[in-house]
Each structure stands twice: as structure tokens, then as C-alpha cells.
Amino acid sequence: MKPLSRPVFLAAGAYTVSLGPGRREFSPRTPRPGLDHYLLEAGRAVLAQVGDPDLIDEGVVGNFMAARFNRQGHLGSLMTIIHPSLEYKPALRVEGACASGGLALATGIKSVLSGLAEAVLVVGVEVQNTVKALYCADYLAGAGYYEGERKQGPAFFFPGKFSERAGAYAAKVGPDRARSAMARWYRNAVEHARLNPAAQEYHNTVADLAAQGLTPPNPASFTEHLNLFDCSKVSDGAAALIVASEAGWRRLGLARQDVVEVAGLGQCAANLTSPPPDLTEMTTCRRAAAQALAMAGIGVDAAGVFEVHDCFTISGLLSVEALGLAAPGGGADLVLAGETSRAGRYPTNTGGGLVGYGHPTGATGVRMAVDLWKQLTGRAGEFQVPLAAEHGVMISMGGNDKTSVSLVLRR
Amino acid sequence: MDLDSRLENVAVVGAAGKMGSGISLLLALELAWRALERPERVFVLNLIDLDDRGLQGLVRYLRDQAAKDGEKQINRLRRLFQDRADLVDNQDMVQAFVFEVLLHVRTGRTPALAADALLVFEAAFEREDIKTALYRDLASLCRPEACFLSNTSSMPLQALSEACGLSGRMIGFHFYNPPAVQKLVEVIRPRDCSPELAGLAGELAKVLRKQTVPSADIAGFIGNGHFIRDGLYALRLAERLAERHGFVPAVHLVERVSRDFLLRPMGIFQLIDYVGIDVFQLITRVMAGHLGEDLGSPLVDRLLERGVKGGQASGGAQKPGFLTYEKGRPAGIHDPDAGGYVALEDPAIREADARLGPHPDPGLSWKALQKDPARAAKLAAYFQVLASLDTLGGRLAREHLLNSRAIGLELVRQGVARSPEDVNEVLKLGFFHLYGPINDYLEAAP
Numbered sequence: 001m002k003p004l005s006r007p008v009f010l011a012a013g014a015y016t017v018s019l020g021p022g023r024r025e026f027s028p029r030t031p032r033p034g035l036d037h038y039l040l041e042a043g044r045a046v047l048a049q050v051g052d053p054d055l056i057d058e059g060v061v062g063n064f065m066a067a068r069f070n071r072q073g074h075l076g077s078l079m080t081i082i083h084p085s086l087e088y089k090p091a092l093r094v095e096g097a098c099a100s101g102g103l104a105l106a107t108g109i110k111s112v113l114s115g116l117a118e119a120v121l122v123v124g125v126e127v128q129n130t131v132k133a134l135y136c137a138d139y140l141a142g143a144g145y146y147e148g149e150r151k152q153g154p155a156f157f158f159p160g161k162f163s164e165r166a167g168a169y170a171a172k173v174g175p176d177r178a179r180s181a182m183a184r185w186y187r188n189a190v191e192h193a194r195l196n197p198a199a200q201e202y203h204n205t206v207a208d209l210a211a212q213g214l215t216p217p218n219p220a221s222f223t224e225h226l227n228l229f230d231c232s233k234v235s236d237g238a239a240a241l242i243v244a245s246e247a248g249w250r251r252l253g254l255a256r257q258d259v260v261e262v263a264g265l266g267q268c269a270a271n272l273t274s275p276p277p278d279l280t281e282m283t284t285c286r287r288a289a290a291q292a293l294a295m296a297g298i299g300v301d302a303a304g305v306f307e308v309h310d311c312f313t314i315s316g317l318l319s320v321e322a323l324g325l326a327a328p329g330g331g332a333d334l335v336l337a338g339e340t341s342r343a344g345r346y347p348t349n350t351g352g353g354l355v356g357y358g359h360p361t362g363a364t365g366v367r368m369a370v371d372l373w374k375q376l377t378g379r380a381g382e383f384q385v386p387l388a389a390e391h392g393v394m395i396s397m398g399g400n401d402k403t404s405v406s407l408v409l410r411r
Numbered sequence: 412m413d414l415d416s417r418l419e420n421v422a423v424v425g426a427a428g429k430m431g432s433g434i435s436l437l438l439a440l441e442l443a444w445r446a447l448e449r450p451e452r453v454f455v456l457n458l459i460d461l462d463d464r465g466l467q468g469l470v471r472y473l474r475d476q477a478a479k480d481g482e483k484q485i486n487r488l489r490r491l492f493q494d495r496a497d498l499v500d501n502q503d504m505v506q507a508f509v510f511e512v513l514l515h516v517r518t519g520r521t522p523a524l525a526a527d528a529l530l531v532f533e534a535a536f537e538r539e540d541i542k543t544a545l546y547r548d549l550a551s552l553c554r555p556e557a558c559f560l561s562n563t564s565s566m567p568l569q570a571l572s573e574a575c576g577l578s579g580r581m582i583g584f585h586f587y588n589p590p591a592v593q594k595l596v597e598v599i600r601p602r603d604c605s606p607e608l609a610g611l612a613g614e615l616a617k618v619l620r621k622q623t624v625p626s627a628d629i630a631g632f633i634g635n636g637h638f639i640r641d642g643l644y645a646l647r648l649a650e651r652l653a654e655r656h657g658f659v660p661a662v663h664l665v666e667r668v669s670r671d672f673l674l675r676p677m678g679i680f681q682l683i684d685y686v687g688i689d690v691f692q693l694i695t696r697v698m699a700g701h702l703g704e705d706l707g708s709p710l711v712d713r714l715l716e717r718g719v720k721g722g723q724a725s726g727g728a729q730k731p732g733f734l735t736y737e738k739g740r741p742a743g744i745h746d747p748d749a750g751g752y753v754a755l756e757d758p759a760i761r762e763a764d765a766r767l768g769p770h771p772d773p774g775l776s777w778k779a780l781q782k783d784p785a786r787a788a789k790l791a792a793y794f795q796v797l798a799s800l801d802t803l804g805g806r807l808a809r810e811h812l813l814n815s816r817a818i819g820l821e822l823v824r825q826g827v828a829r830s831p832e833d834v835n836e837v838l839k840l841g842f843f844h845l846y847g848p849i850n851d852y853l854e855a856a857p
Binding site: 132 | 505
């Protein structure tokens with residue numbers, strides 16, 4: 001794997017509250033902020049950390065389904081509302097289902113690598129609570145192969161797809177072990193979220209999370225192998241940061257300790273029309289992570305903090321295997337041993353992840369990078385973990401493991 | 412003619428009212444599912460009411476509720492629509508279901524719309540002259556094989572059916588409010604009701620997923636037989652307590668005891684407001700007329716003279732009656748002297764609370780116990796404490812419980828209910844009480 005042609009950095013991260021069920025201020029009956037609000041809040045929180053916003057060269061916005069959730073397309077143009085200096089500069093929206101945020105990062109990195117930009121404002125945004133969860137499931141099903149899969153699929157399409165994976169995983173490692181590990185993942189996610197004031201589960205006060213996570217799935221009303229606690233919730237939110245060259249962050253008035261370097265980038269897509277080659281493996285994520293780690297020239301063990309795409313608890317387990325933190329089928333034991341909790345050897349999703357922080361789909365990949373940036377620069381506040389290692393790794397995933405972007409970041 | 416065939420053409424008369432809307436919804440959903448599952452058959456639901464605006468509101472209500480039902484049963488819809496290539500998303504299917512529900516509905520003001528109906532549900536205003544005139548019309552308009560299911564909550568069906576020339580073709584099928592939610596249907600079989608119709612009513616209840624309790628054809632039946640007398644007890648008690656404490660604190664004392672000390676879902680005055688003070692009065696008049704019992708309440712008459720009626724606004728919000736409400740919760744008590752409402756935070760009401768004394772178990776409430784699997788044991792322990800509570804609250808609660816029990820036993824003695832269990836079932840299912848009135852909680856206490 002060739003290294004990046006010049007050093008690229010991430011800086012000035014910020015994200016909004018992930019608003020949705022679970023947050024005290026959320027009510028489905030009262031009006032809520034729309035896309036504009038989230039773009040402005042996250043974008044301006046980034047610009048507030050840098051010197052002259054005029055020195056931003058480009059904008060990239062990651063978004064999955066605003067055209068359906070908000071009936072709004074043309075988000076590249078919309079993102080210029082963040083600051084007048086963005087007008088008449090390049091701006092575009094990228095989409096890769098739930099990896100849209102990851103793709104926005106990759107696009108920003110490539111712009112900087114091209115030499116056409118020194119600093120790119122990357123925003124991820126999604127506002128999903130415009131419809132009930134049942135209809136949200138319709139829109140999100142667009143991340144699958146609509147023509148070939150949707151009609152025969154279950155009402156809650158993606159929970160159904162990942163339920164198949166959970167079933168296959170249970171057959172592989174034993175149903176009790178799989179269920180316990182998914183419950184433990186849920187517990188970690190909420191415990192981590194309780195330390196992150198922006199997280200959707202920040203207000204969660206349930207005493208026995210493990211017991212809740214063990215709730216038997218109800219196939220009649222939901223899915224065969226996943227309960228509701230296994231799922232990330234419907235969320236509204238945005239995350240943003242700056243992708244910059246060294247010249248880029250210097251002219252924005254930042255110092256080296258404010259930024260993290262992109263040590264590795266992996267990105268790949270798999271055939272949307274084919275079923276996964278192995279339900280118990282996230283093959284695309286594994287490949288993207290391997291590319292990123294090879295480019296960084298490190299083994300995964302060398303990293304000290306991780307962000308994985310736990311849209312469901314099962315995808316959390318499969319992601320730690322895809323990263324190589326555990327052998328195939330070994331993710332459950334790793335999680336059960338507490339190794340992925342903030343106190344474990346591999347602190348994962350320290351701000352709550354998708355299950356705990358929330359999953360505003362287009363924002364998620366960017367939010368992951370922001371959380372790694374926060375950890376590596378010591379800005380994670382109450383959810384900061386002590387870090388001996390220099391590196392953090394993230395995997396952003398779209399659809400049923402069909403698009404993946406992985407980054408290795410170095411402080 | 413079997414129920415399946417009869418359900419192909421159904422009418423609801425008085426469809427836009429509170430009970431009529433709920434009955435219409437239950438039928439509209441049932442017919443839509445049937446139509447989807449048996450596309451070779453044609454189903455028609457005739458919804459009749461004199462109120463055009465009410466009918467339009469009803470269609471909106473059906474549309475909204477149909478969407479909710481379709482969403483709730485999305486897996487069933489996905490199976491049913493599996494061959495419809497044009498329906499892919501959940502949203503497509505729910506919208507198709509809503510269309511299916513409305514497709515079978517015909518609305519109108521004239522009873523003639525019921526001419527082809529084979530089952531006619533009636534939920535007209537609870538006044539004998541209105542129902543009698545309506546049924547006479549229907550008797551001349553409808554097919555001879557049509558059956559009539561009356562939602563009357565108080566009128567003896569034998570007398571009503573005879574007066575309208577529908578003897579043998581009418582049965583009492585009394586839903587509880589709101590019909591779409593409440594599980595109970597009181598079935599009242601008049602003396603000459605045909606066995607076929609009685610069987611049909613039982614089958615229909617199963618189809619609509621309702622639980623039936625039979626009641627004798629005696630005015631008020633079991634539900635109102637208990638509620639009206641329980642309400643009158645409370646009204647008279649409040650008037651008595653008012654002499655010493657003042658009217659507003661007296662209403663508060665009775666309300667709090669009947670709700671908090673008796674662990675009921677709402678206090679007795681809130682319940683009268685929910686039913687409607689005017690409807691309460693109508694029922695007392697029907698019952699008094701048939702039973703020769705003194706069921707009058709000067710207090711109720713006085714409030715109605717002043718236009719204080721309770722009941723619900725068209726959107727479902729509770730209108731002021733004995734109490735006033737904010738976000739569906741009691742917020743004040745009517746003061747007949749001043750004409751307005753006294754806020755619950757008023758010092759006079761707080762003082763009444765103090766006079767009641769402490770609740771036997773402040774951690775226990777209807778809401779807390781509703782889904783508690785250990786409810787029976789907790790109730791027994793609770794009433795043991797209540798039995799020996801030497802406070803105003805304790806005394807009033809015991810008196811109320813014993814009175815409620817006596818009403819229940821009298822209903823059994825008069826043959827209105829077959830058994831104490833039937834009385835208890837009606838109160839538990841129809842009024843959401845945690846326990847039936849015929850119990851030995853106080854006797855069992857030391």
C-alpha cells in the first residue's frame with residue numbers, strides 16, 4: 001500500500017447532540033430543528049476553533065437520504081450557509097449510505113492530496129426524525145439493493161439483515177455467548193454514552209443494562225435475533241472537522257498538538273447486488289481496515305483507541321473481528337471480557353458509538369473521526385481515556401458491509 | 412345467515428358520536444382486513460349521522476387510525492401484499508391499507524343508507540324518544556333479515572324493540588369507551604331475542620376481539636347499574652361534606668379518596684366528567700323511569716342549569732365539568748358560588764388534603780399496580796392497612812368501598828348480574844379497576 005503523497009491532518013472537530021428518542025428534550029410531537037440548523041451548528045463550531053474561515057478552500061458534506069427524509073437535495077450548495085466565505089468555492093455532497101460520512105472524509109483527504117485544496121471543511125449530517133421509525137426503515141433500505149431485495153425483505157429491513165448475521169453468528173459461537181456479548185456491547189455503549197453530554201443515551205438511567213440487553217428478540221413484532229436494544233436509534237445530528245495539509249492547518253492558526261495525522265486510509269466498495277460472502281464476517285470492512293493499517297505501517301494492536309460502526313450490536317462484534325482485534329468468532333469473548341469497554345485493552349466507541357451516541361447516518365463517519373481526534377488530542381472531556389498509544393483506528397460502514405472507509409490516525 | 416355474510420354490509424347509526432366513532436373504527440378495520448384477505452367479496456360499511464361535520468371528522472379519524480393499525484400490523488400487510496409489485500415500501504403498503512379502509516365506507520345523514528345492511532349498530536343519543544323514533548324508521552327501511560345491535564348503556568331492550576316493531580331482532584351490545592381500546596362488551600339479551608342473534612353477538616365479539624359479560628335486560632345493566640349508584644353516592648357524600656368543609660374542599664376529598672385511596676384510574680368526579688354530566692343525568696332518568704328508584708341529583712341538575720357539562724371536545728380533549736383539566740389532568744374544581752374553578756394548589760384544597768391524613772401507602776397507585784405481577788398480594792396488604800386507618804381519608808375510603816360492594820351485591824341479588832364475578836369483570840374490564848367491588852378485603856383485615 002502506497003503512503004499518502006503528502007501528510008494530511010484532521011483538526012477542529014465538533015458535533016451536535018444526537019437528537020432522538022432517549023434525549024429528554026426530544027418529543028416526536030414538538031417541532032424540531034432541520035438540516036440547516038445542524039449544518040450551521042456543527043460547521044460553525046468547527047470554524048470557531050480556527051483563525052480565518054476565508055482560508056477554507058472547499059466544502060464536502062456527507063449525507064445519505066436528505067432527499068427523502070427532508071425532501072432536500074443539493075447539499076453542497078446548502079452547506080455554504082455555514083459561512084459566507086464558502087460561497088463560490090467548490091462544495092459537494094457525497095453519499096455511500098451509512099458510510100457517507102466516511103466517504104466525505106475520504107473525499108476531503110483526496111482533495112488535499114490533489115494539491116487543489118489546503119483546508120477542507122467536512123460535514124456529515126442527517127435529520128431522520130421527520131418520519132416514524134417504520135418509514136425511516138423504508139428510507140434506510142435504500143442502502144440495500146432496492147430492486148432485488150426490498151420487496152421480499154422484512155418491514156424493518158436493515159434490522160432484518162443484521163438479524164440474519166446475528167443468527168449466523170449465534171450458530172457459529174453458540175447462541176448464549178452471542179446474546180451475552182451483544183448485551184455486553186449494549187451495556188458498554190450506554191455506559192460510554194453517559195459520559196458524553198451530546199449522546200442520545202446520555203440521559204439513560206436504566207440500572208441493569210445487561211439484563212435489558214438480554215431481552216429475548218420478538219420475531220413477530222421485530223426480528224428473530226435482534227431486540228430493540230441491539231439497534232442504534234433514529235437520530236438527528238451533524239459532525240464536522242477540517243481536513244488540512246500542514247500548510248493548511250498552520251495558516252488557520254492551529255498548532256501540531258491540535259491536529260492528528262491521517263496515517264492510513266482504506267476505502268472499498270463491494271457489489272451491492274450480491275449477498276455477503278459470509279454472514280459472520282464483515283469482509284468489506286476487513287479489507288478497508290487492512291488497507292489503512294498497511295498504509296500506516298502498524299498492526300492493529302499498536303492502536304490505543306477505536307471507533308467501529310455498531311449500527312447494531314452484532315455489527316460491533318463483527319467489526320472488532322474485521323479490525324483484527326479478535327480472530328473470526330472471537331469477538332464475542334473479547335467483548336465479554338470487557339476488552340472493548342473504556343477500561344479494557346481496546347477502548348472502543350468511547351463516546352457511545354452508534355448505539356450510545358446515536359446514528360445520524362450521514363454524520364456518523366465524521367463523528368467517529370471527531371471522537372478519535374478528541375481522544376488523541378486529549379479533548380474528550382469526561383469520556384477521555386488514558387492513552388499510551390499514538391494511534392487510533394476507525395471503520396465507517398455503509399449498507400450491509402458494502403462500502404467501507406477506514407482511517408488510522410496518529411497524534 | 413352467518414356472521415361472515417352479514418359483515419358484508421354493515422351500518423352504524425349515530426356513527427359520528429364518541430361511541431359511534433369507535434364502533435365505526437373497529438368495523439372499518441375489520442372489514443378492510445376481510446376485504447384484503449377475501450378479495451372476491453364486496454364489503455360495505457354505512458356510517459350514518461345527522462352531523463355532517465361530525466361525519467367528516469369521523470372519516471379523518473378513520474384515516475389516521477387506519478394508518479396506525481396498518482403500521483402496527485405491517486408484517487401482516489407485507490404478507491398480504493406480497494404479490495403486489497407496485498407496493499414495496501412500508502409506506503406504500505400502509506397507504507394502500509388506509510385506502511382499503513376508506514374504500515368500504517359510505518357516509519350520509521339518512522337512515523336509508525342502512526337499507527341493505529345486514530347488521531345495524533346503533534349508538535344514537537341516550538334518550539328513549541330519540542332511539543325509539545330512529546328504530547321505527549330503521550324497521551321500515553331495513554331488510555327483514557337485518558339484525559340490530561344497540562349500544563344503549565341503560566335502556567331495557569325488550570321494551571325498546573317491542574316499541575319499534577323489532578321484537579326478536581335486537582340485542583344489547585354495549586361497548587365501553589373508547590370502543591377501539593376497551594376489551595369489554597356487555598351483552599344484553601332481551602326476552603324474545605332469537606337464539607341465532609344471541610349466537611351471532613357472541614361470535615361478533617370474538618371477531619372484534621372483545622370479551623363479553625352478559626347482563627340481564629334491566630335498566631342500567633351491570634356497568635351503569637354500578638357506576639350511576641356509585642356516582643350518586645359520591646355526589647350525595649360531597650353535598651354532606653360540603654356543609655362542614657365547603658363545596659370545593661368536599662369535592663376534592665371525595666375525588667382524592669375515590670382515586671388515590673381506592674386505587675382507581677380516576678376519581679369519581681373525573682369519571683362523571685369523562686362520561687359527561689349531561690349523559691350521566693340522562694342515564695339516571697332512564698334508569699329511574701324503569702326502576703322507580705330515586706336516582707336524582709340536585710347537584711347534577713344545578714351544574715347542568717349553569718351549562719357545566721363535562722364530556723369531550725371533538726378532538727378528544729376533556730371539557731370542564733366538576734373539574735377543569737390541563738393536558739388531560741385535573742387542574743381545578745368547580746365552585747358553583749363563584750362560577751369558576753379553584754386551582755388545586757389553592758390553600759383551601761391543600762388544607763382538605765391535610766384533613767384526609769396520609770395515604771395508606773404513598774408508593775402505591777393505580778398506575779404503579781396496573782402491570783405489577785404481584786398486584787393481588789400488594790392489594791391485600793394495602794387494604795389491611797386501610798382497614799385500620801383512623802383518619803378521615805381512611806374512614807371515607809372504607810365507607811366508599813363498602814357502598815360499592817353493596818351496590819355490586821344488590822345487582823346480583825336483583826339478577827342483573829349472574830354472579831359476583833360478572834360484576835367484578837365489568838368493573839375491571841370496563842372501568843379499568845384493579846379489583847372488583849365484591850371483595851372481602853375489609854372483612855379479611857384483622
